[in-house]
Amino acid sequence: MVSRIRERVPTAKLVYNNSPSFNWTLNFRQQVFDAWETEGRDLSNYERANLMAASYDESELAQAADDRVRSFQRDAAREAGVFHHLITLPTYHTAALSTDNLAKGYFGDEGMLAYVAGVQRREIREQLACVKHQDMAGSNMGDDHKSYFSGEAALKAGGKDNTMNQFG
Numbered sequence: 136m137v138s139r140i141r142e143r144v145p146t147a148k149l150v151y152n153n154s155p156s157f158n159w160t161l162n163f164r165q166q167v168f169d170a171w172e173t174e175g176r177d178l179s180n181y182e183r184a185n186l187m188a189a190s191y192d193e194s195e196l197a198q199a200a201d202d203r204v205r206s207f208q209r210d211a212a213r214e215a216g217v218f219h220h221l222i223t224l225p226t227y228h229t230a231a232l233s234t235d236n237l238a239k240g241y242f243g244d245e246g247m248l249a250y251v252a253g254v255q256r257r258e259i260r261e262q263l264a265c266v267k268h269q270d271m272a273g274s275n276m277g278d279d280h281k282s283y284f285s286g287e288a289a290l291k292a293g294g295k296d297n298t299m300n301q302f303g
Contacts, residue, residue: 137215148218151211155228161187163200171196 140147164186172178181196182188191197211217233254240249258266 141216147216149216150219150221151217153208153220153222155222155224158187159204160200163203164191164196166203167196167200 137149140149165183168178168181168183168186180194181191185191186196208217208220211220237249237253240253241247243249245252255266
């Protein structure tokens with residue numbers, strides 16, 4: 136396909152969608168399996184129909200497939216002239232996974248520790264700006280507005296006792 140595009144528009148800047156709808160693990164494991172089969176390698180430790188099994192995750196085949204996934208963008212840029220790679224809806228998928236994992240711990244044995252250790256502590260240690268979500272949500276602007284109109288009598292989200300100030 137790329138060759139046909141290059142025939143018509145040799146300088147085309149191509150974009151590739153690294154779609155989450157594509158099962159990257161299975162497809163790349165199948166590619167490695169098929170390549171090894173062609174090479175005559177011993178595949179007796181693998182079932183092609185079951186390559187998604189977690190039991191294969193640390194296998195030589197899985198590592199070879201992961202190497203292909205890891206270099207996919209660089210290889211496509213070099214070999215097919217792909218200018219930009221994008222991935223559709225990554226935040227949807229990461230939010231769904233992290234929310235599911237948090238809910239399992241939060242409503243399970245970990246309770247609030249699931250959030251504290253799994254989310255908040257990591258945000259603080261990785262210095263993510265979202266730790267101070269009140270600022271990001273504009274609470275400080277609301278407080279300024281209230282102060283302007285109500286002076287010292289304003290009920291504010293901020294102030295010295297605000298939870299946001301604990302993360303300074």
